Amino acid sequence: MLLNAFIDQGIKALEPLYPTPEARQMILMLCEETLGIKNYTHIVNPDYEISKADSDMLLTKLEDLSRGMPLQYALGYADFCGLRFRVTPAVLIPRPETELLVRDALQHASRIKRMRDAYGKGAEPVRVLDLCTGSGCIAWSVALNLPGAVVVGTDISEDALEVARTQDFASELKSRQAVAPTFVKSDVLDTEQEFPYGPFDLILSNPPYVLPSEKAQMRVNVLGYEPEGALFVPQEDPMLYYRAIAKWSERFLNPEGKALTEINAQLADETKEVFRNAGFSGTEVLKDYFYKNRFVLYYK
Numbered sequence: 480m481l482l483n484a485f486i487d488q489g490i491k492a493l494e495p496l497y498p499t500p501e502a503r504q505m506i507l508m509l510c511e512e513t514l515g516i517k518n519y520t521h522i523v524n525p526d527y528e529i530s531k532a533d534s535d536m537l538l539t540k541l542e543d544l545s546r547g548m549p550l551q552y553a554l555g556y557a558d559f560c561g562l563r564f565r566v567t568p569a570v571l572i573p574r575p576e577t578e579l580l581v582r583d584a585l586q587h588a589s590r591i592k593r594m595r596d597a598y599g600k601g602a603e604p605v606r607v608l609d610l611c612t613g614s615g616c617i618a619w620s621v622a623l624n625l626p627g628a629v630v631v632g633t634d635i636s637e638d639a640l641e642v643a644r645t646q647d648f649a650s651e652l653k654s655r656q657a658v659a660p661t662f663v664k665s666d667v668l669d670t671e672q673e674f675p676y677g678p679f680d681l682i683l684s685n686p687p688y689v690l691p692s693e694k695a696q697m698r699v700n701v702l703g704y705e706p707e708g709a710l711f712v713p714q715e716d717p718m719l720y721y722r723a724i725a726k727w728s729e730r731f732l733n734p735e736g737k738a739l740t741e742i743n744a745q746l747a748d749e750t751k752e753v754f755r756n757a758g759f760s761g762t763e764v765l766k767d768y769f770y771k772n773r774f775v776l777y778y779k
Contacts, residue, residue, distance in 0.1 A: 480534040482510065482520060482527040489537075492545040496699065505550050506541075512554055513537055547699035560620040565646055569638035570614040571709045576767040577685055580739050580774055581620045583765065584683055587737045588625050591680050604629045608677070608731060609660070610667050610684040610724060613709060615643030617683055618660040623651050630660040631676045633667065636708070640664055668719070670726035677731035682738040686720035687712050689743065717746055718753050725757035728777070737778040739765075747772035 489506035490499065497505065507518040513536060520527055529537065540553045551557040551572045557564050559573035560581050566572055588605045595602040605628045609618040612632030622630040634640050643662045652659055665674065667686065689710045694702060701710075712719055721740065728738050742750045742764075751762045754777040767773035 480529045480531075481525075482514075482516075482529055483525055485529060485534070485537060485541075486510065486521055489541050489544075492541055496545070496547060505544065508550065509537065509540060509544070509553065513540070547703045549700045549704055552704060557614075557616075559616045560624070562616075562620060562623065562648070562651070564614050564616050564619070565642060566614055567638075567642055568704055569636065569706060570642050571705050573614060573616040576773055577617065577741060578620075579765070579767055580683060580685065580741055581617055581624075583774070583776070584617075584621055584681055584739055585624055588621065588628065588681050591735075592625065592627070604658075605681065606677075606679045607631070607681045607683065608679040608727075609633070610682065610727060611686045611709070611720075612643055612662065613639050613685070615646055615660060615662065617685065618643065618662070619646055619648060621681075621683070622660045623648060623655055623657050626656045627658065629658060631679075632660050632662045633665040634662070635664065635666045636706070637664060639706075639709075667727065668723045670723050670730075674731070678733050678736075679731050680733050680736045682724075682728050682732050682736070683740070684720075684724050684738075685741040686724060688717070688720065688741070688746070690714055690717055690745075717743065718749060721750050721753045722757075725754050725759070728754075728759070729757055732779065734779055737776065739774050739776050741773060742775055744772040747775070750775050751777075 486506055490502045493502035511518050543553050549572055551566050557566045557573050560578050592605050607621050607628055607630045609632040612618050612634045615632055618630050618632035622628055640662050687710055691711055691714045732738055747764045751764055754762050759777040761778040763776045764772050765774040765776055
């Protein structure tokens, strides 16, 4: 099968689900990653022939994509903060906007680390808690970019924790002299449970926050494949997870620590109020690349 022919076939198969430029980009990325070629190979080598085995594999993946499977699940990975994470339908696909949470978290954590480094070998490590860790993309990104930090990630899903624990960053851990995160099964809504890992200098979270009423605006590749429990909150109680996160933060955030949580853009004021009511005197709404309300920063 000619590469050009597969690309044309693939774009047509995905056009009912995606705008043509997006469909083209997805097919080119599928070919690039599956065949180990460049995304312009079909242009410079229009006679490029795909082997029978590779054709069969591509057609199988195309069938999955045409049913709405996200490209990241078809490939088995997603890129985040310059790292490549294994993803399965047990975890949400990391979003570029969440990289901003990691960026801001590292800025706060680096300031703490610099102050403590003055104490030399006796310096306490920066301690970070990642609630609702999913794939572990936040926990791993912080750990690998803050050598020596102690990072704990929690999730209620054992399947998600299996993905987080088995991310393969052995070479990065060695080259950066970093410490792998510890991943713990824990229900964030159980705010009174024993949790012998704190206190923490930084608490991060990306909890479920999508309202069921927003389903009509969502694509099939999200609704049909990503884990519902990691996406949606009860329509009648959209602050459910934030109240729980506030309680965890009351218990485990150091007095000088800071915390960041991702939010529903429509509910920024309500979310900020949850943390203010919990006794956090500093609360700020931070925006993403598109100037949408995306995070709440809070501290005592």
